Amino acid sequence: MDKYGVGQDAYCYPGTTVLSNRLNIRDDTELFNAERDFSELAASQIGFSPPPYDLSYLQHLHRTLFEDVYAWAGTIRTLDISKGDTRFCNVNRIEPEAEKVFQAMARFGWYEGYAREALIIAIAESFGDLNMIHPFREGNGRAQRILFEHLILNAGFEVNWWCAQPQAWIDANIDAVVCNYSALERIFDRCIGPAIPE
Numbered sequence: 712m713d714k715y716g717v718g719q720d721a722y723c724y725p726g727t728t729v730l731s732n733r734l735n736i737r738d739d740t741e742l743f744n745a746e747r748d749f750s751e752l753a754a755s756q757i758g759f760s761p762p763p764y765d766l767s768y769l770q771h772l773h774r775t776l777f778e779d780v781y782a783w784a785g786t787i788r789t790l791d792i793s794k795g796d797t798r799f800c801n802v803n804r805i806e807p808e809a810e811k812v813f814q815a816m817a818r819f820g821w822y823e824g825y826a827r828e829a830l831i832i833a834i835a836e837s838f839g840d841l842n843m844i845h846p847f848r849e850g851n852g853r854a855q856r857i858l859f860e861h862l863i864l865n866a867g868f869e870v871n872w873w874c875a876q877p878q879a880w881i882d883a884n885i886d887a888v889v890c891n892y893s894a895l896e897r898i899f900d901r902c903i904g905p906a907i908p909e
Contacts, residue, residue, distance in 0.1 A: 839887025
């Protein structure tokens, strides 16, 4: 069983839990390190884009981050996945559920003009809901953080992801499965900085 609890799947080399990759790396740790290095370099080259945002934009971010590592970068997954006790969105519902989240953000004007406290609450809920969709086989968190970085910057606030610990992200997103966004709110309260001077 791989970390998503799906056992052997078409994304992995046969008989392993290692995701098939363009680098032909067959070791989980080596692939993790290469994926991190490639995606960090790619992330540093992604410029800010203003809204509107949608699933296609998230796919673009994912493709940019991971296209040197995975042939399926930016492609919606075709396999149902779970992590621990959390089962992510069924593959047949990814696109309509993502559309609901993006339409909600659009209705709220992409949170432009929100005070910091209101922004934290709104961002936490949207982040948690989109995380449950988990549209890609791997790399969802990194692509989603860039999307939300753009959202927060567009709303006029600084953001620093280094203020959150990895386990805190995991625990907060697990809480959000049952619509408890308080832990995500605490994370965003640390990560969202002051308003950007005009």
